[in-house]
Amino acid sequence: MADETKDVLDQNAQAQLKTIIERVERVEAEEAEQRAFKKDIYAEAKSSGYDVKALKKVVRLRKVDRAKRQEEQAILDTYCHAIGEVV
Amino acid sequence: MADETKDVLDQNAQAQLKTIIERVERVEAEEAEQRAFKKDIYAEAKSSGYDVKALKKVVRLRKVDRAKRQEEQAILDTYCHAIGEVV
Amino acid sequence: MADETKDVLDQNAQAQLKTIIERVERVEAEEAEQRAFKKDIYAEAKSSGYDVKALKKVVRLRKVDRAKRQEEQAILDTYCHAIGEVV
């Protein structure tokens, strides 16, 4: 009996699996890069005399503002759709 | 009293601040993209019949493996330093 | 209006709450003790001539090893479950 019969995945599946894992790991590597970028930006800001904690708070606030606006827009769209109105 | 006297940051600082915030937000937007990519990859894998949970386990295990290698290298460096040896 | 009407918790709930807080604080006090113990051990090791940094590296490496084994077991479990096998 040949060796490959012990494998529950055929060669195509194995290759596909390998591709999936590598794609995920590539994306995660890029995520790590982005984190490093962000760290660098804040470090640079700090060395320019900015309060990093305050900067982060600003970013966070703007994020929730965006989320709120999107939420409000979604509700508005829903209502407009309900009354058959095109915005 | 003119408006600008309320500002504790001069115009240069304001522009710099704006740049910092925008750079961070750009990076965070890219992070969101990466998350979406990863989500897509797993969704596609799932629709191909793969067990997403198992795939994630594989990715995590490989990450732990890398961490272990890094720790081993770190301890090696520590020991070499401890005995005054240049690697 | 009597004072107790300001309380949203009845006496039982208040007593229960007190118990919860005290249990948590007791546990946290023990955590502080453990941290002090660990500090003492390292201080003693240092005074015996050991390189504390290297010791900590060893402890961390061993921890990573354990994590790796756990991940391996977890992925094994996942696979066994995926193929409907009881371990």
Added chain:
Amino acid sequence: MADETKDVLDQNAQAQLKTIIERVERVEAEEAEQRAFKKDIYAEAKSSGYDVKALKKVVRLRKVDRAKRQEEQAILDTYCHAIGEVV
């Protein structure tokens, strides 16, 4: 050349080293237990209808209060000592 000459640590040192590592790991295992205890307490509180986040805030506030009292007491002691007064 005998094997033991390759070891930079003699047998006593090796045994001592082993003891140190094991003591640290024992303490860390107990720390993990305490964390698990705390988790259990909060989980139980949650199932009793308490707001875990609020409970944690209470614990945190009481901790900083204790720290503040200790700080104030320390200052008081310093002053009393400075004027030759026994509290």
Added chain:
DNA sequence: ACGTCACTCACCAAAC
């Protein structure tokens, strides 16, 4: 939709 779970971030203490 809810609760759980993993992940990342923010804060704090300790080391150099």
Added chain:
DNA sequence: GTTTGGTGAGTGACGT
């Protein structure tokens, strides 16, 4: 005092 390790909190993803 700057930096690193560790803990706790908040966030997002996922299954039920």
